[in-house]
Amino acid sequence: MHHGFGGPPWHGGKRGGSFMQPPVWGFLQPCLLLVLTDGPKHGYSLMEQLSQRQLLGGEVDVGNLYRTLRRMEAEGLVLSNWSGPGPGPNKRVYQITPQGTEMVRRWAGALEQRTRLINRFLEQFHRSFGPEGGISLDAIPNSDEYEDNPI
Amino acid sequence: MHHGFGGPPWHGGKRGGSFMQPPVWGFLQPCLLLVLTDGPKHGYSLMEQLSQRQLLGGEVDVGNLYRTLRRMEAEGLVLSNWSGPGPGPNKRVYQITPQGTEMVRRWAGALEQRTRLINRFLEQFHRSFGPEGGISLDAIPNSDEYEDNPI
DNA sequence: GCTAATATATGACTATGACATATAACAAGC
DNA sequence: GCTTGTTATATGTCATAGTCATATATTAGC
Numbered sequence: 001m002h003h004g005f006g007g008p009p010w011h012g013g014k015r016g017g018s019f020m021q022p023p024v025w026g027f028l029q030p031c032l033l034l035v036l037t038d039g040p041k042h043g044y045s046l047m048e049q050l051s052q053r054q055l056l057g058g059e060v061d062v063g064n065l066y067r068t069l070r071r072m073e074a075e076g077l078v079l080s081n082w083s084g085p086g087p088g089p090n091k092r093v094y095q096i097t098p099q100g101t102e103m104v105r106r107w108a109g110a111l112e113q114r115t116r117l118i119n120r121f122l123e124q125f126h127r128s129f130g131p132e133g134g135i136s137l138d139a140i141p142n143s144d145e146y147e148d149n150p151i
Numbered sequence: 152m153h154h155g156f157g158g159p160p161w162h163g164g165k166r167g168g169s170f171m172q173p174p175v176w177g178f179l180q181p182c183l184l185l186v187l188t189d190g191p192k193h194g195y196s197l198m199e200q201l202s203q204r205q206l207l208g209g210e211v212d213v214g215n216l217y218r219t220l221r222r223m224e225a226e227g228l229v230l231s232n233w234s235g236p237g238p239g240p241n242k243r244v245y246q247i248t249p250q251g252t253e254m255v256r257r258w259a260g261a262l263e264q265r266t267r268l269i270n271r272f273l274e275q276f277h278r279s280f281g282p283e284g285g286i287s288l289d290a291i292p293n294s295d296e297y298e299d300n301p302i
Numbered sequence: 303g304c305t306a307a308t309a310t311a312t313g314a315c316t317a318t319g320a321c322a323t324a325t326a327a328c329a330a331g332c
Numbered sequence: 333g334c335t336t337g338t339t340a341t342a343t344g345t346c347a348t349a350g351t352c353a354t355a356t357a358t359t360a361g362c
């Protein structure tokens with residue numbers, strides 16, 4: 001699908017019955033590292049863990065997940081090995097490296113800093129728009145909980 | 152400078168005398184829209200405003216700023232006009248559009264949601280790493296809360 | 303055989319950021 | 333005149349990241 005018609009797909013578009021939000025950039029890698037802190041896992045089960053632990057809003061793009069894992073391996077944050085012959089298709093099992101563990105700590109610090117930045121933004125937003133802010137309700141709900149009726 | 156040697160520049164690199172943090176993705180556009188809510192401004196003064204109001208951590212990349220403004224204009228979030236002949240070089244003055252104002256509101260909602268996601272990440276991080284965040288491996292709890300199906 | 307779930311991967315495109323470089327007007331100093 | 337610094341806008345190149353679509357293979361259930 002091409003969306004070069006004057007804006008990104010989350011700009012006024014719809015998906016899953018509710019208006020789309022601006023995407024959460026750069027949050028997948030730290031979440032993967034955090035889940036891998038509990039022990040080695042393969043890509044598909046990582047995807048399930050991310051849903052169970054509600055670390056990302058909405059569904060995870062599978063292609064993006066696998067490519068991010070490969071990139072993280074190239075950066076030395078994780079290691080992978082093919083699982084021995086067992087039930088189901090072969091799995092590429094990832095484990096976190098010491099560098100990866102150090103990176104999770106750094107991510108935690110960066111994300112604490114980021115909440116401070118966001119709070120500063122929200123303060124100044126409410127100063128301009130009022131305490132209610134006129135925040136568009138379309139942007140708030142979790143997409144799965146409020147299914148808009150068609151038309 | 153090329154940095155494709157196994158990781159991004161913020162991965163172990165240094166700048167300004169302290170270790171770099173992972174970058175803050177996708178935060179420039181909402182900050183620009185918020186500053187433009189106060190009135191029309193040109194790119195260079197927007198850059199100064201972002202520093203004064205501390206909306207972004209650190210310095211703003213100038214090239215990135217101008218390209219983001221052009222992209223926002225293509226999306227209909229802002230309009231630009233060349234300033235009349237005055238002191239100094241000509242300025243491209245940007246003003247926010249109704250669509251841009253609506254987009255700031257949506258950003259505010261999305262950023263509130265994002266703080267919730269980040270807080271969930273930090274909670275789970277501290278469950279794995281301890282409240283101090285860098286504690287020894289002995290203190291890592293056995294998390295029975297999540298079905299752990301490695302491999 | 304057919305379908306679905308599991309599992310990994312790539313192609314094409316867009317969005318964003320980091321760093322470098324180019325261009326130009328103007329002011330202050332020599 | 334010339335150089336330097338500030339203001340001001342813009343482009344080139346590369347890397348990271350997200351979205352949507354598609355390809356491939358195994359296995360379990362019908």
